[in-house]
Amino acid sequence: MFKKNKKLHRAVIAMMVLCCLVCLCFTFAYAAGGDDAASPEAEQTVAATEAQGASSNSEAISNFLNDTGIAKMIKQADWKTIIMILISFVLMYLAIGKGFEPLLLLPIAFGMLLTNLPGAGMYHAEIFEGGHINWSAFTDSKTFGLIDVLYLGVKLGIYPCLIFIGVGASTDFAPLIANPKTLLLGAAAQLGIFLAFLGAKLLGFTSFEAGSIGIIGGADGPTAIYTTSLLAPHLLGAIAIAAYSYMALVPVIQPPIMRGLTTKKERMIRMDNLRPVSKKEKIIFPIAVTAFVALLVPSAAPLIGCLMLGNLLRECGVTDRLSKTAQNELMNITVIFLGISVGATATAGSFLQLKTLGILAMGIVAFALGTTGGVLLAKFMNLFLPEGKKINPLIGSAGVSAVPMAARVSQKEGQKEDPSNFLLMHAMGPNVAGVIGSAVAAGVLIALFG
Numbered sequence: 001m002f003k004k005n006k007k008l009h010r011a012v013i014a015m016m017v018l019c020c021l022v023c024l025c026f027t028f029a030y031a032a033g034g035d036d037a038a039s040p041e042a043e044q045t046v047a048a049t050e051a052q053g054a055s056s057n058s059e060a061i062s063n064f065l066n067d068t069g070i071a072k073m074i075k076q077a078d079w080k081t082i083i084m085i086l087i088s089f090v091l092m093y094l095a096i097g098k099g100f101e102p103l104l105l106l107p108i109a110f111g112m113l114l115t116n117l118p119g120a121g122m123y124h125a126e127i128f129e130g131g132h133i134n135w136s137a138f139t140d141s142k143t144f145g146l147i148d149v150l151y152l153g154v155k156l157g158i159y160p161c162l163i164f165i166g167v168g169a170s171t172d173f174a175p176l177i178a179n180p181k182t183l184l185l186g187a188a189a190q191l192g193i194f195l196a197f198l199g200a201k202l203l204g205f206t207s208f209e210a211g212s213i214g215i216i217g218g219a220d221g222p223t224a225i226y227t228t229s230l231l232a233p234h235l236l237g238a239i240a241i242a243a244y245s246y247m248a249l250v251p252v253i254q255p256p257i258m259r260g261l262t263t264k265k266e267r268m269i270r271m272d273n274l275r276p277v278s279k280k281e282k283i284i285f286p287i288a289v290t291a292f293v294a295l296l297v298p299s300a301a302p303l304i305g306c307l308m309l310g311n312l313l314r315e316c317g318v319t320d321r322l323s324k325t326a327q328n329e330l331m332n333i334t335v336i337f338l339g340i341s342v343g344a345t346a347t348a349g350s351f352l353q354l355k356t357l358g359i360l361a362m363g364i365v366a367f368a369l370g371t372t373g374g375v376l377l378a379k380f381m382n383l384f385l386p387e388g389k390k391i392n393p394l395i396g397s398a399g400v401s402a403v404p405m406a407a408r409v410s411q412k413e414g415q416k417e418d419p420s421n422f423l424l425m426h427a428m429g430p431n432v433a434g435v436i437g438s439a440v441a442a443g444v445l446i447a448l449f450g
Contacts (some may be wrong), residue, residue, distance in 0.1 A: 080348035081116050087351075088113040088343075091241070100248035104221060107339020108240060108346075115147065115344035123147040123344040128155060131233055151341040155233070159338040160226035161306040166331030167222070167435065168286070168310025169323045171403065175429040177281050178274040181381065181391070182426075186433025188377035189399025190441045192217030192370030197445070200362050205355070208232045211445040213359055216243045217366025218438030219250070219400035225342060226303060227442045230450050237346025238356045242363040250405045251412075253364070254371050254397050258413050261375045262393045266382075267417040269392040271426050282315040293440060299450065300443020307439065367400065374399035374430060398427040401434035 091109035095102040115123045122145035127137045133155060137143045153159045176182055197214035205213060212228040212235055224243040228236045246253065259267075286308035294301040313323040374396030382390045394414050398406040407427035414423040 080352050081118060084116040084346065084348045084351060085113060088116065094245075094248075101221075101244045103335055104339045105241075105244050105248070107336050108237075108244065108343035111147065111340035111343025112237070112346045113343075114340070115347055121145050123151065123347075125345070125347060125350070128233060147341060147344040150337050151344065153334075153337055154225065154229050154236070154341045157226055157229065157302060159334050159341070160222040160229075161302050162334040163222045163331060163338065164303055164306040164439075165310040165313075166326045166334070167403070168307040168312075169314045169326040170331075171307075171311060171314075171432055171435070172428070173285055173311060173432055174277040174282065175274055175425050176432050177277045177285055179426070179429050182395070182429030183433045183436075184381070185374050185377055185391075185396045185430035186399040186401075186435075186437045188396065189370045189374035189401075189430065189434050190218060190437045191373030192366040192368070192400075193438070193441045193445075195369045196362050196366030199365060200358070203358050203362070205358065206232075207449050209235055209355075211449050212239055213362045214366055215239075215438070215442055215445065216246065216359075216363035217370040217400070218434070218441060219243070219247050219367060219370065219402040219406070220435060220438040221247060222338075223303060223401075223438045223442045225338065227445060230446055233345070234350055235355070235359060236342055237344075237351055238359045239363075240342045241346065242360050246363055246367045247402045247405070250400075250402045251409055253367060254406065254409050255413055257368060257371045258375060258394055258397050258410075261372065262379070264417055266379070266393050267414060268421065269390055270418075270421055271390075271392055271395075271423070272388070274425055279315070279317070283312065286311040286315070289436065293436070293443075297440055297443040297447060299447040300440050303439040303442065304436065307435065370400045371397045392421075392423055392426065395423055395427040395430055398431040399434045399437070401431065401438045403431050403435060404428065406434075407431040 088109045091105055091112065094100040095106040095109060114120060124137070124144060127134045127144060127148055128151065133152070137148075176186075193214040195214075196217050197210045200210035200213045201207065208231040212224070212232040215224045215227045216239060218224070221240065221243045225236065225240055228239045232239075290301075290305050290308040293304045310323075310326050313319045313326060375393050376396070378391045378393040378396035382393070385391065392410075392414060394410045395407075398410045400406050407424055410427035411422065411424040414421045
């Protein structure tokens with residue numbers, strides 16, 4: 001409005017200046033009148049008050065300066081906090097500049113920055129010490145911060161389940177339904193989870209910590225966060241960062257393994273087109289999977305149930321509004337809260353340890369072993385399949401549940417050998433099976449150690 005009417009703009013500015021001048025005039029007049037009417041006793045009282053005020057002002061300024069984050073950082077000589085802040089900057093650069101899983105890595109990095117700023121008081125690890133929530137701390141607003149409240153969604157397992165509703169609403173299980181054999185490839189790719197668990201045990205991690213580290217091999221961030229929040233919450237920051245970093249590095253980590261385990265002839269295998277999947281099959285599938293998995297591994301029911309609920313909203317055809325909300329608004333808001341909360345757990349004391357290096361090392365081992373398991377099972381299955389029905393082993397690597405990135409890597413590697421060979425839809429079968437497999441594997445670990 002002001003841009004279109006410059007005269008009105010100038011008039012408003014003039015009125016504001018005039019009001020300020022009038023206020024100043026009244027202030028000076030009041031001060032002058034007060035000085036003239038003052039008695040000697042009043043003057044002595046005023047002088048004493050001014051002296052006390054000057055002392056109070058200097059003390060207030062001193063307190064303010066001492067309460068700044070810079071002063072606290074200097075007094076405490078906390079070099080670890082400085083390192084954590086620098087690490088958060090590096091992660092932000094990777095998310096923004098390099099595109100490494102930016103939707104979650106950026107909120108995680110910012111949460112890490114917030115929690116390590118001295119004096120911010122947004123997250124208090126002692127409230128969640130020992131794996132339990134100290135609910136009494138939430139009775140006084142001075143004893144908890146904003147991220148403490150947001151972190152309850154992680155601690156209570158709410159955020160990962162809400163994200164799984166969105167994942168289910170975004171996922172098409174038709175390639176898996178059309179070719180059920182690929183379910184085995186998704187299961188084989190979870191081999192990395194359990195082998196990494198054994199490796200972490202050998203390195204001295206507890207069973208709870210080893211289970212949380214192993215789940216990185218599933219290449220499923222929400223599942224890793226859900227499992228770790230229940231088994232080893234003190235490792236949540238490191239495991240979340242490792243999980244999402246390795247998910248972003250799928251195009252770097254997987255191709256050398258895929259090429260090393262397959263021959264050129266195997267990489268050139270063509271697969272028949274998938275059969276059409278009826279709407280009835282798509283509706284029955286999520287209901288049947290939920291019932292079967294919940295009866296087999298009840299501890300996996302929250303993740304699988306939410307995943308299949310989202311898929312049912314997508315496929316039933318009568319809840320388009322709910323499906324779109326789950327895919328967009330619900331998922332986006334939850335991702336922001338989840339990322340900030342998880343990043344806030346990466347405090348200097350919990351992150352800057354030798355354990356963190358072990359987590360990063362075992363995480364990439366788990367990821368590599370998962371890729372290996374899927375490729376090798378595909379090669380093994382080909383021993384029993386007739387010509388024309390064989391599986392291209394490259395799609396086995398998609399069994400890790402980095403949807404749809406792992407499937408795209410399979411497609412890209414296949415086209416390097418034969419540009420006219422399209423493996424994407426075939427690779428989506430084990431890819432979505434990997435989502436189910438990682439959730440079931442998480443349920444098994446939670447049932448064993450939770």
